[in-house]
Amino acid sequence: MRIKFAGVLLTLLLSGCDQSVPVEKGFAGMGNQASAFTPVVPGRVFGFPADHGPHDGFRIEWWYVTANLKDEQGHEFGAQWTLFRSALKATPEVAGWENQVVWLGHAAVTSATVHHAAERYARGGVGQAGVSLAPFNAWIDDWRLSSQSSDADPLADVQLTARDKAFSYQLRLTSNRPLVLQGDKGFSQKSEQGQASYYYSQPFFRASGLLEIDGKPYQVSGPAWLDREWSSQPLTASQTGWDWFSLHLDSGEQVMLYRMRQKDGEPYLTGTWIDAQGQTQLLHGADIRLIPQDTTRVAGRSMPVRWSILIPGKHLDIVISALNPKAWMDLRIPYWEGPVQLSGSHGGQGYLEMTGY
Template sequence: MNVKALLVLLLLAPPALAQGFAGLGTDAEGFAIPERGRALDFPRDHGAHPDYRIEWWYLTATLQGADGRDYGAQWTLFRSAVAPGEADGWDSPQVWMGHAGLTTPEQHFSAERFARGGIGQAGVQVDPFTAWIDDWHMTSTARAGADAYSALHIAATGPNFSYDLNMRAEGPLVLHGDNGYSVKSAAGQASYYYSQPFYTVEGTLNLPDGPVAVTGQAWLDREWSSQPLASDQTGWDWFSIVLQDGHRLMGFQLRGDQTFTAGTWITPQGEATALPDGALSFTPQGTAQVAGRDVPVRWRIDWPEQGLALQTEPINPQAWMDLTVSYWEGPIRVTGSHDGRGYLEMTGY
């Protein structure tokens, strides 16, 4: 069986079809399970965790051209283990998948790569840090002694698009949940989850009409687990938002028999406040016909305790990642009690 066929079977096994990539975590037998109280260890935890079932390195960037035109870029490397542990060559049980997206107000581009672990086609190296699949890469350009994620270069190429971006962090890493232990359901499924949400970006987007120089902001998410979602959860709505006053918000809801929410409020200095289930509410405000389905592309986010009432609007409502597992993902504008920009990812629609 070829690698792509194997990955398709893994991704489409019920209930993974609805949950997307995270649905791979529904069977955790033999794999390590996140434990509350385990301290994250850097730079080690920037690298791969082959004893866990699933993992990703996920970067989104909200960008603008010199004329003020809005763009968005996404770079993601997923690792999925067929069995726990690592081995050399073709004996490796690790399977890798890369996603890249680029959004303009009129167009959305996406691309996908697959690779087998153990043969050098894809992987993550801690020192010096680099994550890659084929010629796509996320590579540290940090100065000696600094955190590897304090400066990154990323690049990816797909049909009719490519991008080359440099970013530098202007704040610290942020741990979500209980010092990086992020609960995903009332039943207690959890992941290890942290972010670098403080990047400034500059680089070039290559589009069918030619290259565009851009600047902006970016957000890197790191997450790994073996059983992140409950069996009844059919998908999620995830937001990363940078407000004009320097605060940042990560928030998500997991849809199921009962909706589960969580989030993190981040000050401009990087101090994080975990928002428990029920603190945030996410209310659809408008849908669009996307890929033959109704997708809620406009949202209201409320945190009454903080006086936060945000309205989100997509840069391009048709930002559909038409890949092996399809989902909506794209840049958003934020208005209401605060103004800002961010990224929205929605799965299971």
């Protein structure tokens, strides 16, 4: 993801546990001032595997995976898994019930006709959720993203699992490609005022395994994408939501795009072009034309489920369409998220997330 919702936990989940928590501002609380927490500034030197783990001092972060999958008959599916970490205080974590971190998990599966989503909540410090290194393991209850590799890169081979009453998946994700720093060497700006996150991805995963929907199993495979972001105040109070795209092009290239919508004025656009060798180029608003096309009514909202994307400098002129226009995440923090198909100058597949509608 791409911006996510961990900050909203400060009000939705913990106001009953910590009455000193302030009222949030901006979409999902992400625009609330966070002066006590560590700011995101350009020039960070990333270090792995340490940056796969939690970051004390920052208010919010997430581990996020999407997979575009097909079975042996060519039926298309999507799978999504996210673990959010929200810190109530900027101090280092402590063990036990005095721990100041809350965890939230989201998981979903999508087909052309079905969409199921589920969520989990946990308090840190008591073993119910967390992220550890050596070996890498991110978990909440029995949902896990865990390394299967003794290689120097713990994300070279990982197992992804989630289960709920209507669905489950067990997927193996592998890649021998290097990680990708998004934005300007990992500094991903989200507004003209300078709000930003630290952001890296593994967009070259190959997924394979078992997906089950409503009791029916499917052997599936396809491309997958992992995002890691952390920040303290990634949005301004005037940003109402965002549209995020991750695209696997048939040419072997990958594209990430953010469209941050404002209460007034034009959206803030940014993105990253990733070539087939993993080299990146920062995309600015002037490089991108991102236009909503067809809409559909979902949960009482009008959602743009078909988009035109034009990046002239890369000869990209495509239309993306939702596999399932009804892919509404009907959770305590609702949003739209699901797989998309590509047509035009490039074929491919990807994922779209839309919030704040």
